[in-house]
Amino acid sequence: xxxxxxxxxxxxxxxxxxxxxxxxxxxxxxxxxxxxxxxxxxxxxxxxxxxxxxxxxxxxxxxxxxxxxxxxxxxxxxxxxxxxxxxxxxxxxxxxxxxxxxxxxxxxxxxxxxxxxxxxxxxxxxxxxxxxxxxxxxxxxxxxxxxxxxxxxxxxxxxxxxxxxxxxxxxxxxxxxxxxxxxxxxxxxxxxxxxxxxxxxxxxxxxxxxxxxxxxxxxxxxxxxxxxxxxxxxxxxxxxxxxxxxxxxxxxxxxxxxxxxxxxxxxxxxxxxxxxxxxxxxxxxxxxxxxxxxxxxxxxxxxxxxxxxxxxxxxxxxxxxxxxxxxxxxxxxxxxxxxxxxxxxxxxxxxxxxxxxxxxxxxxxxxxxxxxxxxxxxxxxxxxxxxxxxxxxxxxxxxxxxxxxxxxxxxxxxxxxxxxxxxxxxxxxxxxxxxxx
Amino acid sequence: xxxxxxxxxxxxxxxxxxxxxxxxxxxxxxxxxxxxxxxxxxxxxxxxxxxxxxxxxxxxxxxxxxxxxxxxxxxxxxxxxxxxxxxxxxxxxxxxxxxxxxxxxxxxxxxxxxxxxxxxxxxxxxxxxxxxxxxxxxxxxxxxxxxxxxxxxxxxxxxxxxxxxxxxxxxxxxxxxxxxxxxxxxxxxxxxxxxxxxxxxxxxxxxxxxxxxxxxxxxxxxxxxxxxxxxxxxxxxxxxxxxxxxxxxxxxxxxxxxxxxxxxxxxxxxxxxxxxxxxxxxxxxxxxxxxxxxxxxxxxxxxxxxxxxxxxxxxxxxxxxxxxxxxxxxxxxxxxxxxxxxxxxxxxxxxxxxxxxxxxxxxxxxxxxxxxxxxxxxxxxxxxxxxxxxxxxxxxxxxxxxxxxxxxxxxxxxxxxxxxxxxxxxxxxxxxxxxxx
Numbered sequence: 001x002x003x004x005x006x007x008x009x010x011x012x013x014x015x016x017x018x019x020x021x022x023x024x025x026x027x028x029x030x031x032x033x034x035x036x037x038x039x040x041x042x043x044x045x046x047x048x049x050x051x052x053x054x055x056x057x058x059x060x061x062x063x064x065x066x067x068x069x070x071x072x073x074x075x076x077x078x079x080x081x082x083x084x085x086x087x088x089x090x091x092x093x094x095x096x097x098x099x100x101x102x103x104x105x106x107x108x109x110x111x112x113x114x115x116x117x118x119x120x121x122x123x124x125x126x127x128x129x130x131x132x133x134x135x136x137x138x139x140x141x142x143x144x145x146x147x148x149x150x151x152x153x154x155x156x157x158x159x160x161x162x163x164x165x166x167x168x169x170x171x172x173x174x175x176x177x178x179x180x181x182x183x184x185x186x187x188x189x190x191x192x193x194x195x196x197x198x199x200x201x202x203x204x205x206x207x208x209x210x211x212x213x214x215x216x217x218x219x220x221x222x223x224x225x226x227x228x229x230x231x232x233x234x235x236x237x238x239x240x241x242x243x244x245x246x247x248x249x250x251x252x253x254x255x256x257x258x259x260x261x262x263x264x265x266x267x268x269x270x271x272x273x274x275x276x277x278x279x280x281x282x283x284x285x286x287x288x289x290x291x292x293x294x295x296x297x298x299x300x301x302x303x304x305x306x307x308x309x310x311x312x313x314x315x316x317x318x319x320x321x322x323x324x325x326x327x328x329x330x331x332x333x334x335x336x337x338x339x340x341x342x343x344x345x346x347x348x349x350x351x352x353x354x355x356x357x358x359x360x361x362x363x364x365x366x367x368x369x370x371x372x373x374x375x376x377x378x379x380x381x382x383x384x385x386x387x388x389x390x391x392x393x394x395x396x397x398x399x400x401x402x403x404x405x406x407x408x409x410x411x412x413x414x415x416x417x418x419x420x421x422x423x424x425x426x427x428x429x430x431x432x433x434x435x436x437x
Numbered sequence: 438x439x440x441x442x443x444x445x446x447x448x449x450x451x452x453x454x455x456x457x458x459x460x461x462x463x464x465x466x467x468x469x470x471x472x473x474x475x476x477x478x479x480x481x482x483x484x485x486x487x488x489x490x491x492x493x494x495x496x497x498x499x500x501x502x503x504x505x506x507x508x509x510x511x512x513x514x515x516x517x518x519x520x521x522x523x524x525x526x527x528x529x530x531x532x533x534x535x536x537x538x539x540x541x542x543x544x545x546x547x548x549x550x551x552x553x554x555x556x557x558x559x560x561x562x563x564x565x566x567x568x569x570x571x572x573x574x575x576x577x578x579x580x581x582x583x584x585x586x587x588x589x590x591x592x593x594x595x596x597x598x599x600x601x602x603x604x605x606x607x608x609x610x611x612x613x614x615x616x617x618x619x620x621x622x623x624x625x626x627x628x629x630x631x632x633x634x635x636x637x638x639x640x641x642x643x644x645x646x647x648x649x650x651x652x653x654x655x656x657x658x659x660x661x662x663x664x665x666x667x668x669x670x671x672x673x674x675x676x677x678x679x680x681x682x683x684x685x686x687x688x689x690x691x692x693x694x695x696x697x698x699x700x701x702x703x704x705x706x707x708x709x710x711x712x713x714x715x716x717x718x719x720x721x722x723x724x725x726x727x728x729x730x731x732x733x734x735x736x737x738x739x740x741x742x743x744x745x746x747x748x749x750x751x752x753x754x755x756x757x758x759x760x761x762x763x764x765x766x767x768x769x770x771x772x773x774x775x776x777x778x779x780x781x782x783x784x785x786x787x788x789x790x791x792x793x794x795x796x797x798x799x800x801x802x803x804x805x806x807x808x809x810x811x812x813x814x815x816x817x818x819x820x821x822x823x824x825x826x827x828x829x830x831x832x833x834x835x836x837x838x839x840x841x842x843x844x845x846x847x848x849x850x851x852x853x854x855x856x857x858x859x860x861x862x863x864x865x866x867x868x869x870x871x872x873x874x
Binding site: 004006011012013068088089099107109133137147261308310313358366393394 | 472475477484486522536571745812827
C-alpha cells in the first residue's frame with residue numbers, strides 16, 4: 001500500500017474550495033475577455049534552449065528539467081517566455097497589437113515552505129505591438145485590474161503605479177546614472193528596510209552627498225492625489241528628457257485610466273515603485289488589498305520595450321499584468337477572507353423517495369437540465385435519511401423530493417437546505433426558482 | 438538568436454483555432470456540470486512511487502520523469518491515477534457517491550508522429566462509490582456523452598456499449614475461462630484483423646473446436662436494435678451467473694439510458710466491445726462519429742470494480758468516461774470538419790475615427806462592457822484603413838465607428854464585417870444587437 005499524499009508546494013483542494021477557486025478563475029477570465037483578449041494555451045514543456053534563453057542563475061536553479069533520450073526539456077516557470085516564443089514563432093499570422101491572455105499553471109522548484117507554491121496559476125494579459133505600442137494600452141491595464149478585483153469582491157484595493165523613466169531620468173539629472181540600477185534596487189527595498197536605512201545606505205555604500213540624498217527621499221515620497229503629485233513634480237523643474245517623457249506618459253495613463261472608469265480612490269501614484277524585474281521600461285503596476293498589504297501585491301506588471309529579443313529581430317514592445325491566483329487564493333483562505341457562498345455546482349439535488357420513482361426523478365432532471373439548470377440525482381438505493389444526509393453534505397441549496405404523491409400531482413416538495421424552509425412547486429415554478437437562485 | 442519552435446507532439450494553435458478549441462472544452466465542461474459533477478484540479482507532478490504504482494512496462498516507458506535532488510518525480514500520464522490518489526487521500530472528506538470531472542493536460546512521450554500528441558487534454562468524468570455503486574450511474578454516462586456530442590454539433594454519432602461480464606460469462610459457459618483473457622484481446626482486435634482471421638486464430642493458436650468458434654462468432658456479431666439483441670441472447674440459453682448478471686446490468690443500463698433521454702438511434706449494443714483496459718469489469722462504452730469511424734473512438738470508458746487499490750484498503754467501485762479532446766480537435770481540423778463560426782472573443786471592435794474621439798470610444802466601450810458585452814477598442818494612432826484592416830483580420834463580427842458626428846448625435850455607425858451591411862444605431866440599440874448576436 002502506497003501512502004496517497006500530495007507533494008509539498010502543490011495545492012490540492014477539496015471540491016467546495018475548488019469551486020471557489022474556479023469561480024475566481026472564471027471572473028478573471030471573463031474580465032480578460034471583456035476587453036477582447038484572445039486565449040492562448042501554450043505547451044507546458046519546451047526545449048531548455050528556448051526556456052532558458054533569458055533566465056539568470058536564480059530562475060535556472062528553480063526549473064524542473066526533464067531528461068528524455070537526447071532531448072533536454074524544461075517545464076515552464078512563467079507564461080511570459082512561452083508568450084515571447086509564441087509571438088516570435090507566429091509573427092506573420094498574428095494581428096498587432098496582439099492582445100492575449102493565458103491562465104495556466106507554471107512551475108518553480110522553490111524551497112518548500114508554508115504558503116510557497118511549486119505549482120501555481122498565473123493569470124496573464126499582455127498587449128504586444130509590432131515596432132511600437134500606444135501608451136493608451138498602459139491605461140487599459142489598471143481598468144482590467146479594477147474590474148477584476150471589484151468583481152472578485154474580496155475587499156477594497158489600491159492600484160499603485162509609476163513610470164520607471166521618471167526615477168531613472170531624475171537620477172540622471174542628479175548625475176547618478178552610473179549607479180542608477182543600484183539605487184533602483186535599493187528603492188525597491190525601501191518598504192522593507194525603512195527610509196532611514198535607505199538614506200544611510202546611499203551615504204555609506206554609494207558616497208552620495210547629503211543634499212542629493214534628501215532630494216531623492218523627498219522625490220520618492222511625494223504623495224497626495226495624482227493632480228497634486230504632478231504639481232509637486234513640476235517644482236523639481238527637471239529638464240532631463242527621459243524624465244520628461246516618463247512624466248508625460250504617466251500623465252496620459254492617469255488621464256485615460258479615469259476615462260476607462262477607474263475611480264481616483266482605487267489608484268495611487270508611488271514614485272518609489274520600480275519592481276524588481278529589469279525588463280520593465282516604463283509604466284509599472286502593483287495592486288494591494290487595503291488593510292491586507294501584508295499578503296503582498298496581488299497583481300503586478302508593466303511596460304517593456306522588447307518581448308522576444310532572444311527569438312526574433314523584430315522589436316516587440318508590450319504591456320502586461322499578472323495575477324498569482326494560487327497564492328492569492330491560499331492567502332484568502334488562510335486568513336478566513338473567502339466567502340463560502342456558491343460552493344456547489346448543482347442548483348438542486350433530486351432525491352427519489354423510493355426506487356419506484358427513479359424514472360420520474362430522471363424525467364424531472366432532464367427537464368431541469370434542458371432549461372440550463374445543473375442538477376444532481378441521487379441514485380443509490382438507500383434509506384431516505386441517508387439520501388438527505390448526502391444532500392446536506394453536498395452544499396447544494398435545494399433538495400427536491402420525488403415520491404408517488406409528487407409524481408401523481410406533478411407538484412414537487414422543494415426544501416431549501418440552507419434555511420430549511422420547504423414548499424410544493426410545479427415543474428414550471430421549480431424552473432423559475434432554480435434559475436433565479 | 439534561438440529559433441522559436443514548438444516541440445513535436447505539442448499542439449500550439451493560432452488564436453482563432455484556440456477559440457474553437459476552448460468552445461469545445463466549454464461545452465464539455467458545461468455538460469459535466471449539468472449533471473452536478475464537481476471540479477478537480479489535481480497536481481501535474483506526483484512522486485514516481487504514486488504515479489507508477491499500477492503502470493506496466495508500456496506506460497512507464499512513455500512517462501516524463503523529473504529528477505530534482507533526491508526526489509523522484511513524474512508528470513501524470515492520465516487523470517485516473519491522480520483521481521485514485523485524490524480519493525484515497527481525501528476519503529473521509531468526500532461525499533460518496535463522489536462525482537468529479539477533470540479537464541486537464543496529460544503527458545506521454547509517445548513516438549513522434551503526425552496526429553500523435555505528447556501533451557493532450559483529457560476530459561474525464563467519474564462517479565466513485567464507497568463499497569458499492571448503483572448500476573444506474575452506468576446509465577447516466579451515455580446520457581452525458583449524448584448531450585455533449587449533440588451540443589458539439591460535429592455530426593451524427595453512435596454510442597457503442599456492452600458489458601464485459603456477458604462475454605466473460607459466455608466464454609466460461611463454453612469452458613474457455615482459462616484462455617478468456619486471450620480471447621478478449623483477440624475480440625478487441627476483430628475490427629482490425631477481420632472476422633476470418635479472428636476465427637482462424639482461435640482455431641490455430643488456441644485449438645478451439647469449430648463448433649465453439651462458430652458460436653463465439655455468432656455471439657459477438659449479434660446485431661439489431663437493443664430489444665431484438667436481448668431476444669437473440671435469450672436463445673443462447675446460458676446459465677452462467679456472470680453472464681446472467683452482465684445481461685441484467687446491460688438491460689438496466691439500456692432501459693435507463695432511454696429514461697435519461699438517449700434516443701435508440703444514438704446507441705448500439707456491440708458484444709464484441711471489450712476495450713483494451715483490463716480494469717473494466719462491467720459496462721463499457723465507445724463513441725464513434727457516423728461516417729468518420731476511421732478517426733477512432735471519440736469517447737470511451739466503463740465500469741471498474743476498484744479505483745484505488747494501491748493507495749487504500751477501501752473498495753471503491755466506479756464508472757467513468759473520457760474524451761481525448763486534443764486528438765479529436767486535431768482530427769476535426771485536419772479533415773475540414775471544424776465549423777469556423779465564433780472564432781472571436783469580442784462581439785464588436787470600436788474604431789475611433791481620430792485620436793480626438795478616443796475618450797468617447799472608451800466611454801462607449803465602458804457602457805458595452807457594463808452590459809456584459811466583450812469589446813475591443815483599437816487604440817493605435819493609425820490611418821483609418823489600417824484600423825479597418827485590423828478589424829477585418831480580427832474575425833470580429835461588428836465594427837463600430839466613432840467619429841465627431843457619431844459623438845454629437847450619439848448614433849454610431851455599425852458595420853457587420855461578415856456581410857458588409859451597415860447602419861446607424863443608438864447605444865441602447867447597439868447593446869440589444871450585440872447581446873442578440
